[in-house]
Amino acid sequence: MKDRFGREINYLRLSVTPECNLRCRYCRPEEEEGIRCGALLTEDEMITAVSAAAELGITKLRITGGEPLLYKNILSLCNRISAVPGIVETAITTNGTNLAALAKPLYRAGVRRVNISLDTLDPGKYADMTGGGDIRRVLDGIGAALDAGFKTVKLNAVLIGGFNDDEIRALAEITKKMPLDVRFIELMPMAGNRVFSEDAYIPADTVLAALPELEPWKAGTEENRSTARLYRLPGAYGRVGLISPVSADFCAFCSRLRLTADGMVKPCLHSPAEYCLKGLDKDGMTEVFWKAVQEKPLRRGALSPKANNTQPRPMNRIGG
Ligand code: SAM
Secondary structure: OOOOOOEEEEEEEEEOOOOOOOOOOOOOOOOOOOOOOOOOOOHHHHHHHHHHHHHHHHEEEEEEEOOOOOOOOOHHHHHHHHHHOOEEEEEEEOOOOOHHHHHHHHHOOEEEEEEEEEOOOOHHHHHHOOOOHHHHHHHHHHHHHHOOOOEEEEEEEEEEOOOOOHHHHHHOHHHHHHOOOEEEEEEEOOOOOOOOHHOOOOOOHHHHHOOOOOOOOOOHHHHHHOOEEEEEEOOOOEEEEEEEOOOOHHHHHHHHEEEEOOOOOEEEOOOOOEEEEOOOOOHHHHHHHHHHHHHOOOOOOOOOOOOOOOOOOHHHHHOO
């Protein structure tokens, strides 16, 4: 389906739970009371919503959260989503802490791509940023994902000045040791993460300065026309991606809608606009998706550490 500006909207991010077993400082605020979150969608409502979206032209579905692997029926849900007519690709974004045991079952349930969040290789820094997370569980999860046969395994690292800018090389060089992509994502100012100083918001181009040997990967081709600018270290198996939502938005290529765990369709990550489909039947949900697509803004609003963020939800209540 096309939006008002001719963009093809074919990608839905579905948050299956706002709960998480980590408390990353840039994602999940200390104090969650009072933050909007209504009654959650049931599994059947999620399937009805995905079916409605697929009939409108959504073909790619990413399951996220909160932490999606905490959702109690995650395997049944993935199975059912992958079976929805029109859904050609089911992916998941996870912190990886519960992935070791679930990687193969997820693959069997139809998931074909997995993104794993990992911002540092230092166990102490990891525990500090995530509120007590154990990096060994994530590393085991990455190993299991590589063994499970997914089409792609990607590591997502949020770039944070003064925290992991000294680890850019170490993180990128994982692509020389393992067949996976490493993507550096600019820290986005979101509700609840105002604890960072302005120096924490560094542009993704910092990676290019730190790794001058990076070679553009298929520049100018359709394969490299996405949210990530792709590069490769000489001799590496995987690619290094730069995702710059703050310094250079990719709104012109945006193909996404988001559905929060409490049933709000969001046309844009950085806009407060959201449309409720909780409790509706399939026709009602179709109408809500259509309205959200028609209301998709041409460009996100101002986004900088200095600009006010008009998005009232923190990331864990939206779904990244
Ligand atoms: N729990 C899962 C995980 O950790 O991947 C999925 C949900 S999490 C909200 C999805 C992604 O959003 C993660 O890769 C996380 O790093 C990213 N994220 C959260 N807050 C962010 C922020 N303020 N700026 C940039 N990325 C952010």
